[in-house]
Structure formats: structure tokens, C-alpha cells
Amino acid sequence: MAINKVYPSFAAAVADVPDGASIMIGGFGGRGGMASYLIAALREQGAKDLTIIGNTLGLDRDYKLITPGEITTEPFILVENKQIKKAIASFPVPASPSIPSAFKLAYRRGEVELEIVPQGTLAERIRAGAAGIGGFYTPTGVGTVVAEGKEVRVINGREYLLEMPLRADYAFVRAYKADTMGNLTYIGTSRAFNPVVATAADVTIVEVNEIVEPGQIDSELIVTPGVYVHRIVQRPPEGRR
Amino acid sequence: MAINKVYPSFAAAVADVPDGASIMIGGFGGRGGMASYLIAALREQGAKDLTIIGNTLGLDRDYKLITPGEITTEPFILVENKQIKKAIASFPVPASPSIPSAFKLAYRRGEVELEIVPQGTLAERIRAGAAGIGGFYTPTGVGTVVAEGKEVRVINGREYLLEMPLRADYAFVRAYKADTMGNLTYIGTSRAFNPVVATAADVTIVEVNEIVEPGQIDSELIVTPGVYVHRIVQRPPEGRR
Amino acid sequence: MKERLDRETIAMRVAREFQDGFVVNLGIGIPTLASNYIPEGRTVLFQTENGGLGFGPIVPEEEGDPDFVNASADYVTPLPGMSFFHSADSFAMIRGGHIDITVLGGLQVSQKGDLANWMLPERGIGSIGGAMDLAVGAKRVIVAMEHTTKSGGPKIVKECTYPLTAKECVKLIVTDMAVIEVAGGGLVLLEHAPGFSVEEIQAVTESTLKISPTLKEIEL
Amino acid sequence: MKERLDRETIAMRVAREFQDGFVVNLGIGIPTLASNYIPEGRTVLFQTENGGLGFGPIVPEEEGDPDFVNASADYVTPLPGMSFFHSADSFAMIRGGHIDITVLGGLQVSQKGDLANWMLPERGIGSIGGAMDLAVGAKRVIVAMEHTTKSGGPKIVKECTYPLTAKECVKLIVTDMAVIEVAGGGLVLLEHAPGFSVEEIQAVTESTLKISPTLKEIEL
Numbered sequence: 001m002a003i004n005k006v007y008p009s010f011a012a013a014v015a016d017v018p019d020g021a022s023i024m025i026g027g028f029g030g031r032g033g034m035a036s037y038l039i040a041a042l043r044e045q046g047a048k049d050l051t052i053i054g055n056t057l058g059l060d061r062d063y064k065l066i067t068p069g070e071i072t073t074e075p076f077i078l079v080e081n082k083q084i085k086k087a088i089a090s091f092p093v094p095a096s097p098s099i100p101s102a103f104k105l106a107y108r109r110g111e112v113e114l115e116i117v118p119q120g121t122l123a124e125r126i127r128a129g130a131a132g133i134g135g136f137y138t139p140t141g142v143g144t145v146v147a148e149g150k151e152v153r154v155i156n157g158r159e160y161l162l163e164m165p166l167r168a169d170y171a172f173v174r175a176y177k178a179d180t181m182g183n184l185t186y187i188g189t190s191r192a193f194n195p196v197v198a199t200a201a202d203v204t205i206v207e208v209n210e211i212v213e214p215g216q217i218d219s220e221l222i223v224t225p226g227v228y229v230h231r232i233v234q235r236p237p238e239g240r241r
Numbered sequence: 242m243a244i245n246k247v248y249p250s251f252a253a254a255v256a257d258v259p260d261g262a263s264i265m266i267g268g269f270g271g272r273g274g275m276a277s278y279l280i281a282a283l284r285e286q287g288a289k290d291l292t293i294i295g296n297t298l299g300l301d302r303d304y305k306l307i308t309p310g311e312i313t314t315e316p317f318i319l320v321e322n323k324q325i326k327k328a329i330a331s332f333p334v335p336a337s338p339s340i341p342s343a344f345k346l347a348y349r350r351g352e353v354e355l356e357i358v359p360q361g362t363l364a365e366r367i368r369a370g371a372a373g374i375g376g377f378y379t380p381t382g383v384g385t386v387v388a389e390g391k392e393v394r395v396i397n398g399r400e401y402l403l404e405m406p407l408r409a410d411y412a413f414v415r416a417y418k419a420d421t422m423g424n425l426t427y428i429g430t431s432r433a434f435n436p437v438v439a440t441a442a443d444v445t446i447v448e449v450n451e452i453v454e455p456g457q458i459d460s461e462l463i464v465t466p467g468v469y470v471h472r473i474v475q476r477p478p479e480g481r482r
Numbered sequence: 483m484k485e486r487l488d489r490e491t492i493a494m495r496v497a498r499e500f501q502d503g504f505v506v507n508l509g510i511g512i513p514t515l516a517s518n519y520i521p522e523g524r525t526v527l528f529q530t531e532n533g534g535l536g537f538g539p540i541v542p543e544e545e546g547d548p549d550f551v552n553a554s555a556d557y558v559t560p561l562p563g564m565s566f567f568h569s570a571d572s573f574a575m576i577r578g579g580h581i582d583i584t585v586l587g588g589l590q591v592s593q594k595g596d597l598a599n600w601m602l603p604e605r606g607i608g609s610i611g612g613a614m615d616l617a618v619g620a621k622r623v624i625v626a627m628e629h630t631t632k633s634g635g636p637k638i639v640k641e642c643t644y645p646l647t648a649k650e651c652v653k654l655i656v657t658d659m660a661v662i663e664v665a666g667g668g669l670v671l672l673e674h675a676p677g678f679s680v681e682e683i684q685a686v687t688e689s690t691l692k693i694s695p696t697l698k699e700i701e702l
Numbered sequence: 703m704k705e706r707l708d709r710e711t712i713a714m715r716v717a718r719e720f721q722d723g724f725v726v727n728l729g730i731g732i733p734t735l736a737s738n739y740i741p742e743g744r745t746v747l748f749q750t751e752n753g754g755l756g757f758g759p760i761v762p763e764e765e766g767d768p769d770f771v772n773a774s775a776d777y778v779t780p781l782p783g784m785s786f787f788h789s790a791d792s793f794a795m796i797r798g799g800h801i802d803i804t805v806l807g808g809l810q811v812s813q814k815g816d817l818a819n820w821m822l823p824e825r826g827i828g829s830i831g832g833a834m835d836l837a838v839g840a841k842r843v844i845v846a847m848e849h850t851t852k853s854g855g856p857k858i859v860k861e862c863t864y865p866l867t868a869k870e871c872v873k874l875i876v877t878d879m880a881v882i883e884v885a886g887g888g889l890v891l892l893e894h895a896p897g898f899s900v901e902e903i904q905a906v907t908e909s910t911l912k913i914s915p916t917l918k919e920i921e922l
Contacts, residue, residue, distance in 0.1 A: 032767075156375075196789050296569075429566055
């Protein structure tokens, strides 16, 4: 049978996410590249006690109302809806203390756990999870709070931390174009963590601007091979960035 | 100043390779994707005691004459010319014992050393060298000769080997198109190790079918960002594959 | 009629294992031939470790394009939806468990499923290639090989004496005489080539074969 | 005239460090402004850790495209030869030593070059982002910041009391009062803002400053 991974709606694509699931989110935060409709659909769906793995829980658009057609919808809407138990993130809250942050408030109230991870280590841990690597040594974080409880190893006179792979039950990916087999392209800096998380989950769900037939994407342009993708949903022509 | 990494000739591009240098070669072997002209130029240049890091030292075209315009020129021509001291390779010799192999003969005569590495471990070690990773654990090779002398670590009940990064003084890369800043595209399965070794050498030298101005390659098609590339040479319109 | 299966027929039998939608990587030799025998109505995506996914049948030598080859250096047909990636990404895919089946050649397979397929010790040098990563990373490892060595000795053995590719990795062995499953630390004879008796197969197999209650002739 | 430099002027001074052909990554805040002041005749490639290399000046908010942004979420100008890559490849580039200069903001810098720039302890939560990887991976780390805290306390200290970003990583500090080099385990005052004396700068610097024999006024 021809492979066809297209789902009819965002609601259908996230319907089976159970309570307690781990979800990787590929968007960098702040601007484009966020799987906004999938995140919004997950809020509607209501699964609780989720672990979110991604760069951020919400950046400087955090304070705006969720107005379809206007703004990026970031994972903070799941925090507000009390669906998050734990976050594994690099830039969990906005840099400026003056910008409100749903995650910061929930964290201070003790409602969510946080494992903070340097951005490069986060990307590399997710890649390791996808690539069957059991762990790796990185110089990042040596001598900082990130090193607490971790093995330090001196290799060629330099100190490294042992970091472990990350995988998730689901990945939410924002891409530009997909073919029905799941091959994906991206635009510009909206790649960010998207192609990385796409490879590291049991179920990878993608929202795209356009769905085409196999062969309509130049093979040399494909960034994520279809083998990594399980569900594809078409975004409405306009909407959340 | 505008960046321009174009070299006038293959001879000029390899002129400074010293005796004892380590050189990564990105071609898979057997068919396309081999930096044939750079390898041929290095034979002319004559540097000795080289360490070659790559998939193969020469596959099933090994026995053919070096006829420009007809065949792939693989690293075996450096073996024949007694320029190689050591190889770090995954598929050093042809699978069939009936195919002659310059490397096999030299190895049996004790003229060359060999560190044999599983292909995925080789690719990952080179990536680690490029990425500042101090070492990584892989399940590949556990319980085999590859494990000899290496740390074995049990992670989540599975055995892994500790493997160390690889870097080289030079990388020889075959790409399809370059712009003058060094951004590269490839064709089809000729990528192989080429984009990997391109990132892991102090001096990366690339041979390409076509050189264009920056902006003439769609940014989304660029596989190797120019920051990794130091020298670019245009191949003649026809010639070795 | 009693004749050992030819290489093409072994490959045909192997291809029956490919389920619809499977991602399959084929090693050098008999395994590569299996790409020509995908069961009707099934879509199989072939992965090649030099960096391609979703290519089509092997192309005759004189019509090939050297930029579209599999890891055995056969020319392959580009298909719609084919994608390319470099070696590090290719083995991330392999080691990361995204290959449903790999079919590898074999020099020896032990009763525990240990595989030796990269080096005859007397040659003093061999090529590992992607075999160790595939044996460790693929969800299911099938070995396709002749049942015996050229001199008639067993290749299915109690313990491998040749350098290993990986331990306890093989799940199914398809030879020119039999189809054998590795299960519960031993070997189960599932199918026999036409005309071959259990005793004849056991005679050229060093390990003791259990006999499947549903033992049958190989079907293609 | 004696006035602390404004943020744009600090950024201008920082940009003088960018040599022709350099690859530069700029952190959030003052560092980002430096992309607007590349010295004439030099080509500088800006890398952004969200996955871009070779972009141009910052674009006004109302004209931006959300698919072309830097890690500070500023809209940037696509330039010919710009390339994109995902986060794992981006940090391979950063950790692997392919960034000539990174300019980071700072909360505290110690006399040994330790940097603390991601968390004020009293807030209880902070964001690391790419700072730890950049501090460890870039060939040269420059910190651009105000010389003192909002309440006038020193930010250049003997030992950092805030959570560290990385140890012994900072090579140059550019503030609104001075340019200071970290060398030989201590701090050397290279340049002062117009009108500021060595004593005035030392008074708001916890670590003891050595004075460069070529001490001069900041040039832009």
C-alpha cells in the first residue's frame, strides 16, 4: 500500500496522548517554527502530568492573549492549563524578569519540576536518543550547577561531563512542507530543534504549511526523511505563526 | 573583503600537505562521491607517512588502470605509491577475496598499519571530533575484536563501548556545487562521509563540479555551511567519477 | 526433485519477510537481490548505509548513475520520495532502531544467534563496513547464506570460531536448504527446501535443530 | 566630558574586535547590537545558535519574517550565502571550535575569567540557553555589559557569587567605563571611557586592575 501519514485534524493527531506522556517540542520559541496548532490541540485534549522536553516553555510573547491568526502559541498555554508535571528545557523562561511567564509562576508555586539543560547539551542528548548512543562526554557545564551529580572525566587534559540520551513518547514538529510519506522541509531559522526532535520520539507528529505527493519535493531538499514521521497535519492557510 | 576560497588547481590545493599528515577522505568507495582529483594530486605531490581516515582504501575498481576520464581514483593509488603509514577504515579492502587490493597486499607485507572501525562508529567518531564531544558510548562492536582495549559500560542494562573522537589535519571532500564562500551541495548517495569529514579537519579541501557566486545556491539546499570549507577546486568538465 | 535453492530463490524467500511499510537494509551478496522480489501490494523502503532511503530496483551496470548507488555499489533506481543523508545521519537511523529488517550475509551463525560475517581468519584482513551497526541496531536481523561452506562444512555452528560481527543478534536464517528461527537460545527448523529431509539438513548443521510443529516446505 | 558609554557605543567598541572573515555569535542584549557596527571593509559571518550562519543586519519589528530570526528573536536580513541547520548541528559548530568570537552579556566576571550570566539567585529560576556551550566552545569569549549593577555594585569581582556559566572562559570585558583583558590569571585595564580615571574605574571594580603600559581612551 502507498504510504500516507496525513491526519484529518490536529485533534485527531493528538487524541491518543495519555496522561503522563513525554512530549518533545521542536520550536525555538519567540518567533516562527513552533508547532502552535498541535500545542493548542493538546490543550483542548487535556492530557495531564506531561513532561515537556524542548528549548522553552514560553518566551516573550508569553503575556499576549492566544488569538489565532496573530501570535505564536508556545507551551506556556499547557502550563496555564495545569497539564505539565515536569519540563526539561534550556531557556524555560524569558530572559527579562519584567516579562510575565506562566512557567516561572508555576515553578515558584512548586507546581512544576524543572531540569535545566544547556541548549547544546539538550540538542545533543536528543540526537543521542535518536541515534542509539548510550551517553556522551561534553565540556559544556563543567564547574556549574549543570555538573551536579554527573560523572566528570578528564580526556586529553580537559574536563568533560557525561550526559545521557533523551527520547520521548511524542514529538511535536513544525515543518514547512511534507509529502504524504512524511519527508519534510523547513524554512530558514525555523529548523531549530524541529529536525532533531523529529528523530527521537516513538510518535512524531508534524504540522506543515503544505502537503504534497512524493516526488514533488526535490530529494536534495529533504531534511527529515519520512521514516521518522508518523502523522502529518495541514495548517490552515493563515493563523498562528 | 569578500570571502573567496577558490584555488587555481588541485596541485595548489594540496601543495602544503606535509609528511606525516592525517587526511580524511569522504568518499564511500566503489562508485561516485570520491575526491578523485585531490587524491591523484596528492600522489603527484608525494607526501609520505600519511594516515588515511575513511571508509575504504580502495574497492572493486582497485584493479583497473588509472585512466583519467574513465574511473574513480580511490586511495589505493597512495598505497601503491607507498605514501601511507596507517589507515583508519571501515571497509579497507574489497569484500571478495578474488579482487586484488593494493592495501591488502601492503598490509600483508607489513608496510601499513590498520585500525579497523565499524562504519557507523567511524562516522560517529568523526562527527564527535567535529562537534567537540570528548567520547561516546555505542552498542556497536560489543563482544567483538573492535572492543579490545576499550571501556565497556552497562547503561540501562545494555553494554556499550566507549569510542573516542577523530579529527584530521586535512579532509578531502567531493561535493557537487560550491559557492565561493564554501557552501556545498551534494548529489544523491555521493554524500556518504563527505559532509561528515568536511567538518572535522583543520583544512578542508573540496572538489566540485561547479563553482557559483554566493546566493546562487538556494540556502535550504546547503548541506555543508561554508565555515567548514577552506579550499575549493573546480573539476574538469569530464573525468574521473 | 531435490536441489539446493539458487541465490535468487533464497532472496525471494527472504523478501517474503518484508511487511508493508517496512524499512529494510540489505547487505552485500544474496541480501541485495531481495530488493527485486518485494511481495505484491507491499511498499518497502530500502535504506542504504551510504546514505539513501526509498530507492527502487537495481539498475543494469551500463545504465547506472554513480551518484545513485547502494552500499554494495549497485546502481539503483531513484524513486519519488527518496531521500539522502550523510553517513553519520545514516547510522543514527540504523543504530537508533529505525530499520525494521536488515538482511546480512553470513560466514557462521551460532545457535544463540551470534553472527560472524566479516572476516575469514586465514585471510588476515577483512572489511566490517556497516555490518556491526546493522546487526546491533536493526529491529530484526535475517541472515541469508548458503547452508554450508564451499567444502561442505557447516556454517550453522554451536559457537562461532570466526571473528564476530555481533552477539545474539540473528533472528532468522534463510539458506539454500532451510529456513531456521533463532528462539529460546536455540534453533528451530521452520521450512525445508523441496526434497530435503530433516535428517539431511541436520547432517550439515552443527547445532541441534528443534523441529517446528508446523514444519513445511519453503513457500515463495 | 565624562559620561558612561551607552549600549550602542559599547556594541561599537566590541565590533572593532571582529576581524575580516571571522565567524561571530552574539548573545542577547548589548552583544546583539554589535551586528550593526562591522568595521568597514571586513566581512563578518554571524552565527546564531537557533541555526543560521551569514545573516545581515537586524530588521525593524514591523518588517520581519518570523522564519529569519536570531537567537534573541530579532528579525534578521537574509544575505546571499546564508545557510541554515538544526540545533544539534548548530551546537556541533559551536562546541567544535568553529566560532571565532562570541559576545555574551554578563552578570559577574571574575578576575580569572569565570563568567556568571544566566541567573540571579534571588529569582530562583533562570535560562541558560546557548551561553554555556558558547562560553566553552568559542575561540574567544568577550563579555559586553554595564560596569556596575543597577545599585552601583561591582560586576567585575574576585570570585563570582552567582551560578556560573563557565569557568576561566572570558578573554575581554567591554563595559560602559572600560575595556579590560583577562590575562595571566588577572585583569589588565586596556582602555578607559572618556573622562574616567584609573582610580574611578578601580573604585567600582572588586578585583585589582593591572594597568596596561599602553592604556588609552576607548577608540571607536
